[in-house]
Amino acid sequence: MAPTPMNHARRSTIQSLSNPLVKRMRLLREKRHRRAEGLFLAEGLRIATEAREAGVLPRWLFLAEEGAGHPLAKTLIDATLAGGGEVIDTTPAVLSKLSGKDNAQAIVAIYAEPKTALTDIDRGAAPIWLVAERLRDPGNLGTMLRTGDAVGAGGLILLDESTDPYGVEAVRASMGAIFTQALVQARWEEFLPWLRSGPGQLVATWLGDDTQDYQAVRYQAPTFILIGNESQGMPEAYAAAADVRVRMPMMGKADSLNAAVAAAVMAYEVLNQRRS
Amino acid sequence: MAPTPMNHARRSTIQSLSNPLVKRMRLLREKRHRRAEGLFLAEGLRIATEAREAGVLPRWLFLAEEGAGHPLAKTLIDATLAGGGEVIDTTPAVLSKLSGKDNAQAIVAIYAEPKTALTDIDRGAAPIWLVAERLRDPGNLGTMLRTGDAVGAGGLILLDESTDPYGVEAVRASMGAIFTQALVQARWEEFLPWLRSGPGQLVATWLGDDTQDYQAVRYQAPTFILIGNESQGMPEAYAAAADVRVRMPMMGKADSLNAAVAAAVMAYEVLNQRRS
Numbered sequence: 209m210a211p212t213p214m215n216h217a218r219r220s221t222i223q224s225l226s227n228p229l230v231k232r233m234r235l236l237r238e239k240r241h242r243r244a245e246g247l248f249l250a251e252g253l254r255i256a257t258e259a260r261e262a263g264v265l266p267r268w269l270f271l272a273e274e275g276a277g278h279p280l281a282k283t284l285i286d287a288t289l290a291g292g293g294e295v296i297d298t299t300p301a302v303l304s305k306l307s308g309k310d311n312a313q314a315i316v317a318i319y320a321e322p323k324t325a326l327t328d329i330d331r332g333a334a335p336i337w338l339v340a341e342r343l344r345d346p347g348n349l350g351t352m353l354r355t356g357d358a359v360g361a362g363g364l365i366l367l368d369e370s371t372d373p374y375g376v377e378a379v380r381a382s383m384g385a386i387f388t389q390a391l392v393q394a395r396w397e398e399f400l401p402w403l404r405s406g407p408g409q410l411v412a413t414w415l416g417d418d419t420q421d422y423q424a425v426r427y428q429a430p431t432f433i434l435i436g437n438e439s440q441g442m443p444e445a446y447a448a449a450a451d452v453r454v455r456m457p458m459m460g461k462a463d464s465l466n467a468a469v470a471a472a473v474m475a476y477e478v479l480n481q482r483r484s
Numbered sequence: 485m486a487p488t489p490m491n492h493a494r495r496s497t498i499q500s501l502s503n504p505l506v507k508r509m510r511l512l513r514e515k516r517h518r519r520a521e522g523l524f525l526a527e528g529l530r531i532a533t534e535a536r537e538a539g540v541l542p543r544w545l546f547l548a549e550e551g552a553g554h555p556l557a558k559t560l561i562d563a564t565l566a567g568g569g570e571v572i573d574t575t576p577a578v579l580s581k582l583s584g585k586d587n588a589q590a591i592v593a594i595y596a597e598p599k600t601a602l603t604d605i606d607r608g609a610a611p612i613w614l615v616a617e618r619l620r621d622p623g624n625l626g627t628m629l630r631t632g633d634a635v636g637a638g639g640l641i642l643l644d645e646s647t648d649p650y651g652v653e654a655v656r657a658s659m660g661a662i663f664t665q666a667l668v669q670a671r672w673e674e675f676l677p678w679l680r681s682g683p684g685q686l687v688a689t690w691l692g693d694d695t696q697d698y699q700a701v702r703y704q705a706p707t708f709i710l711i712g713n714e715s716q717g718m719p720e721a722y723a724a725a726a727d728v729r730v731r732m733p734m735m736g737k738a739d740s741l742n743a744a745v746a747a748a749v750m751a752y753e754v755l756n757q758r759r760s
Contacts, residue, residue: 258737261737262737347623351742351744351745354738354741354742354745355741355742355745356736357735357736357737357738358732358733358734358735358736358738358741359733359735359736360735360736381742383738383740384737384738385736385737385738388736388737388738423756423760456634456752457634457635457755457759458634459633459634459635459636459755460632460633460634460635460636460661460664461534461537461538461633461660461661461664462630462633462634462659462660462661462664464659465630465631465634465748466627466630466631466657466744466748468627468742468744468745469627469630469631469744469745469748472741472742472745472748472749473748473749473752476732476749476752479733479735480699483733484699
């Protein structure tokens, strides 16, 4: 097989906004191009360093001069090259074009999307798993990943038609947790049989009947915390299939919490029970 | 004084996208126009109904035919007219222009911005107050208001240069809590003397030294929960001035939580201590 251009020049310079690789990579801001390429884009030295520390290296690393001078950037450059990726010295204008922001970060990194299936998960490896159903908001999604990392969860299972976890906004809100948390996309019809094929307590945050106060339940590991759609909650059948339905106290006019907040309040309760 | 057009026709119809009132109200999507007018915009029957139930009525209520038929819309129309506001029957195109969204809600309501000062607050009226310092993200701001409502907080005090709480995104994320929670904007130099002029425990969520586990502290009412800027945290001097500095356990790679999540985890701990 003939060597590809990538093998030839693993560190190169791109100045032109119309460079074909730049044009191709900027399309990763759109979901259909991410799907077609199996790639996604993350911005900033901090997130790329979190990824490196989790053993994940970019396929392409774009840096402006300003970003390339940081000691952590040097480490990242070396690791990227050692991992077979390509390092591209470029301009702030190209980085802005890639990220779609006026004040782009000095680093944009392109990663392969991992494809994790339910059967790839070792459920016993973590005491908490977050499960979100038809999650719509990418900020909520990224925030749930970040919270999952904080509470020592194993990952996030996205049920049915949720927003794309590899979009720029979700990746940014995850603050790097997209590289440390397992991420699975599945349908409820696959999830429930998989769940019941092993140990695990399914806990639904539920606004309907037959609920217990979320502090009155003793949670068992692994605890799967199920959060419903932001505006509609979850289907009644999902709540009915859960081992327990819980609610947080609501003292005001509102009847629900933001989805990422509900996930965090629940997850810290489960964690607090374990550590006490 | 001559009667104004508003007094003449309290219910009217606007079809034209270039109507002067439409042009004026759509500018409320920009902060400087909100400041100049002392007005802000909220979308949707649900939020406008929360406002009405909290005793807050719009100055102008724009409805498309589709939205005007709902029983709650009829109640809202009657209350708006009784409160001296103007009801405007309009088209989906005008509502889209006002809200800046393709799929606008069938109701857009314009409210006067309340001007609440620290000295207007009755701190004893609620056991919890949220305090956020240089909050940048309007989604986080709205989510904190929503959480405040849920935990029975009195309101949100925004310190220093925070994002505008009356922007469309913050109002939307609040899910109506912008009408039920007090909202004060102040500088730290005003806040601290005001706080110390009465009862209140200032609790800083802090990533630095001299912290206690957030569950090891017995919180005293009223508890003021201080959350720092999303990327930088709070200045050391603010943490030092707090009565207690607390941290949540962090089991993973990340060293912090999303600001709205941290506020919620803290606020539920304070609430849980009170109700147990």
